[in-house]
Structures are given as structure tokens and as C-alpha cells.
Amino acid sequence: MSGHRRLNTVMWQVGICLVVLSVWQWGYDLHVKLPWLVPDLLDPYFISRPSDIFENFLMLSCIKSKVGVLNGWLNGDFDGNGVVDFDDYSLIDLAFNTQGSALRRE
Numbered sequence: 001m002s003g004h005r006r007l008n009t010v011m012w013q014v015g016i017c018l019v020v021l022s023v024w025q026w027g028y029d030l031h032v033k034l035p036w037l038v039p040d041l042l043d044p045y046f047i048s049r050p051s052d053i054f055e056n057f058l059m060l061s062c063i064k065s066k067v068g069v070l071n072g073w074l075n076g077d078f079d080g081n082g083v084v085d086f087d088d089y090s091l092i093d094l095a096f097n098t099q100g101s102a103l104r105r106e
């Protein structure tokens with residue numbers, strides 16, 4: 001397969017993926033105006049939107065709390081005061097020193 005054809009195929013795949021995700025994310029918003037066009041299946045009550053799924057992944061990976069605030073795992077601000085300082089490192093040390101069991105050794 002030539003490079004141009006492969007690039008063309010990838011661009012089509014990305015485009016189709018974006019269209020499907022867009023319809024999935026915002027399609028049900030059109031249900032009020034055009035109920036004959038949008039199936040009831042896209043109701044967010046039954047099928048979560050991609051943005052909701054992404055938010056749940058952030059919460060399950062402990063990047064965000066359940067109230068939607070970043071936990072500081074990405075920038076080191078564990079106490080959420082906006083500054084990475086001694087208090088943040090103290091929280092790390094406290095968590096390390098009070099862990100329930102020994103670290104796993106291979």
C-alpha cells in the first residue's frame with residue numbers, strides 16, 4: 001500500500017470515528033427538535049455519553065475526586081492549595097509511613 005493511500009485510509013478512519021463520537025455525544029440533544037431523526041437509544045439515561053465515560057475513567061484512576069476536583073496526582077498538589085510545597089511532600093511521607101502492609105518485593 002502506498003504511503004498516500006495509507007494516509008488517506010487513516011484520515012477516513014479518524015473522520016468516521018469523530019462522526020460516530022459526535023453523534024453519540026451530542027446526538028440526543030437533537031431529539032427534542034427532530035425526534036424522528038434521533039433514536040431513543042441515544043438517551044443518556046440508557047447509554048452514557050463519551051464525556052461521562054471519560055469522567056468516570058478519571059475518577060476510577062483517582063485523577064479526579066467524586067466532586068470533580070483534580071486530586072493532585074498529576075501536578076503534585078495533594079492538599080489542593082495550588083502550590084507544591086513541603087505540605088504536599090509531608091502527605092506523601094505520611095501515606096508511605098502509615099501504609100497497611102509492606103511494599104511488594106519481586
Ligand SMILES: [Ca+2]
Pocket residue numbers: 076077078079080081082083084085087088
Ligand atoms: Ca499543595
